[in-house]
Amino acid sequence: MASIKDVAAEAGVSVATVSRVLNDHPSVSAEARARVLAAVEALGYRPNAVARSLRTDQTRTLGLVISDVLNPYFTELARSVEEEARALGYSVIIGNADERPDLQDHHVRTLLDRRIDGLLVSPTDGGSPLMLDAARAGTPMVFVDRWIPGVDVPVVRADGRGAVRDLVAHLHGLGHRRLAIIAGPAATTTGQERVAAFREALAAFGLDLPGTHIGQGDFQAESGRRVTEGFLDLAEPPEVVFAADNLMALGALDAVRARGLRVPDDLALAAFDDIPWFVHTDPPITAIAQPTGELGRAAVRALVDRIEGRAGESVTLPARLVVRRSCGENPTPVQRSTS
Amino acid sequence: MASIKDVAAEAGVSVATVSRVLNDHPSVSAEARARVLAAVEALGYRPNAVARSLRTDQTRTLGLVISDVLNPYFTELARSVEEEARALGYSVIIGNADERPDLQDHHVRTLLDRRIDGLLVSPTDGGSPLMLDAARAGTPMVFVDRWIPGVDVPVVRADGRGAVRDLVAHLHGLGHRRLAIIAGPAATTTGQERVAAFREALAAFGLDLPGTHIGQGDFQAESGRRVTEGFLDLAEPPEVVFAADNLMALGALDAVRARGLRVPDDLALAAFDDIPWFVHTDPPITAIAQPTGELGRAAVRALVDRIEGRAGESVTLPARLVVRRSCGENPTPVQRSTS
DNA sequence: CCCCGCCGTGTAATCGATTCCATGCACCCG
DNA sequence: CGGGTGCATGGAATCGATTACACGGCGGGG
Numbered sequence A, B: 001m002a003s004i005k006d007v008a009a010e011a012g013v014s015v016a017t018v019s020r021v022l023n024d025h026p027s028v029s030a031e032a033r034a035r036v037l038a039a040v041e042a043l044g045y046r047p048n049a050v051a052r053s054l055r056t057d058q059t060r061t062l063g064l065v066i067s068d069v070l071n072p073y074f075t076e077l078a079r080s081v082e083e084e085a086r087a088l089g090y091s092v093i094i095g096n097a098d099e100r101p102d103l104q105d106h107h108v109r110t111l112l113d114r115r116i117d118g119l120l121v122s123p124t125d126g127g128s129p130l131m132l133d134a135a136r137a138g139t140p141m142v143f144v145d146r147w148i149p150g151v152d153v154p155v156v157r158a159d160g161r162g163a164v165r166d167l168v169a170h171l172h173g174l175g176h177r178r179l180a181i182i183a184g185p186a187a188t189t190t191g192q193e194r195v196a197a198f199r200e201a202l203a204a205f206g207l208d209l210p211g212t213h214i215g216q217g218d219f220q221a222e223s224g225r226r227v228t229e230g231f232l233d234l235a236e237p238p239e240v241v242f243a244a245d246n247l248m249a250l251g252a253l254d255a256v257r258a259r260g261l262r263v264p265d266d267l268a269l270a271a272f273d274d275i276p277w278f279v280h281t282d283p284p285i286t287a288i289a290q291p292t293g294e295l296g297r298a299a300v301r302a303l304v305d306r307i308e309g310r311a312g313e314s315v316t317l318p319a320r321l322v323v324r325r326s327c328g329e330n331p332t333p334v335q336r337s338t339s
Numbered sequence C: 001c002c003c004c005g006c007c008g009t010g011t012a013a014t015c016g017a018t019t020c021c022a023t024g025c026a027c028c029c030g
Numbered sequence D: 001c002g003g004g005t006g007c008a009t010g011g012a013a014t015c016g017a018t019t020a021c022a023c024g025g026c027g028g029g030g
Helices: A004-011 A015-022 A030-043 A049-056 A072-087 A101-113 A129-136 A161-173 A189-204 A221-233 A246-258 A292-307 B004-011 B015-022 B030-043 B049-056 B072-087 B101-113 B129-136 B161-173 B189-204 B221-233 B246-258 B292-307
Strands: A061-066 A091-096 A118-121 A141-144 A155-159 A179-183 A214-216 A240-243 A268-272 A286-289 A315-318 A320-322 B061-066 B091-096 B118-121 B141-144 B155-159 B179-183 B214-216 B240-243 B268-272 B286-289 B315-318 B320-322
Touching (some): A004 A015, A061 A101, A091 A101, A091 B091, A101 A118, A101 A129, A118 A292, A155 A292, A179 A189, A179 A221, A179 A246, A221 A240, A221 A246, A240 A246, A246 A268, B004 B015, B015 B030, B061 B292, B072 B091, B091 B101, B118 B292, B155 B292, B161 B189, B179 B221, B221 B240, B240 B246
Parallel strands (some): A061 A118, A118 A141, A179 A240, A240 A268, B061 B091, B141 B155, B155 B315, B240 B268
Antiparallel strands (some): A286 A320, B286 B320
């Protein structure tokens, strides 16, 4: 592979001049510029990004560590992150933590070793020493979706409280009184917040959220199945199950199906996170939709701001309720999705 | 950030010795090794992967360019690729082409600029000059799922012909005679092959595949919707639609639903690529399942073989039919999925 | 007419690692 | 006791870029 020296030789100039042409530095004669450009063309020369990064101490690369690539919410997030980053002249390296803190650390470490310019993380847990160190050491960093309390890093996320209130109102209006939730891991902020928001909303209707109606999940389908089976085994099973993410809702659907029961007749179902498939499940699933694309873009903007020495603030965007049929038919619909 | 010089100074040895300890070269005294390790620990030193790559001319990184991250098939592929690569000591950088040749080229170019050790591609089109040049220039490369004919690069893919024959037999057994297909782009091998396999299988049953029953899609949901609407507008609409990928099946489902029609009563539906959601759609969708995880792993093994100077052969694995309910009830099931 | 300053260019230092080669020392064998 | 072998170590070159600095030539102003 041709290097800058080969180009210099071919063009009959020094490497400095070649470099100046490539970085369009003003002080190069038109003639030299033309000769260099011709040599570049002739040799099919492309600058070595590795060498350039070593010298300039910047890689124009962002690291994105997400909790689970198989979760459509995160793949949509990843897509919008890459798009916005590309628009700003950055590449993105994605690391998939699979909801495992050890894998998350592995990716953070290799990304740091590669000297990425900034890190976007949706932490799987309360924060490994590694990540806290990185933040403290001044690595530009932004949390997206989930965050770690007590760390001075901007957070870009959706606030689901309003939507959860709407959801509970919707359920209450349909006559449901015994509501249960499949929670996410307590080590994640989204795991905690969604339960808190649900409990708060229930309280506003004078409803209680007993311990038996909080199932501990881990944001993966299998846990949704397991927890739902537990609910169905209760002496007085809940009338509605609210899954804290889309994969656990899928598991819940599995469990209900496996018992030969039906949604919403035997058990109503709602989920946090809306995805295209929810329109097509049997029945279509009522969900709380996050502005996923906007979150990804805002996160990149905040991170790049930090990298380039600007402020880079936290952003919170509202989520909204999308009513479908999985909680029963609503005589006076709050809002109906176009399905 | 501490460099190898800082470590050398702290340990009171030369950088050469530090490097030897880090790469566990045998000829280092136990004492020097201990001092270096202590210094590394004390400074929290991590080797700079950029500098190392420049010197050694290897990045221990694989590039993966996929056609569409939002397609669950490709995200599963990406996941297995990353897993196997990690097991072999490589990182993976994913580029999402979004079925756009220009974006595909963009990613191939930046990956090449970063001097990745090898490239895994599922081409969106017949092959840009860029990719052909890279292959000719000797960049280790492997095609996965889709490939470009006439290029001397190993291909790791699934052979769907047997499964398509099974599907047609299944459909024929259910009494269907007017079968249509939503094809993928003709510029992709999978786009062509699936139509060819379908046509072949139909011929074996004495059935024809008229031009009106081949709709041109682009592997995205919207095209599935559009093509299906076209089919439904025919004077004599098909009884079955076979979508060449899962997203177009989703679009087809949309279109049928939008007309107030039902699957499979008004129109039967089958898809290439099986995904977890197909169990939960209304109705569950009959699909052809690829051994996706195995494909990803095999592709990485072939690529790493090439990189490390071994052979690295093509691999073809069979796909299989998974019968569900979207084509009608089967009195004598060929095979039934556990749903 | 002379000097100052700017413009275009080249030389060389530098980034952080790896690795070849030389050196010094200890030990072994004859 | 002398010379050869081998091991531990350090110095310095190197990878491919960027960039500070020096230098020669030319034009304009006093």
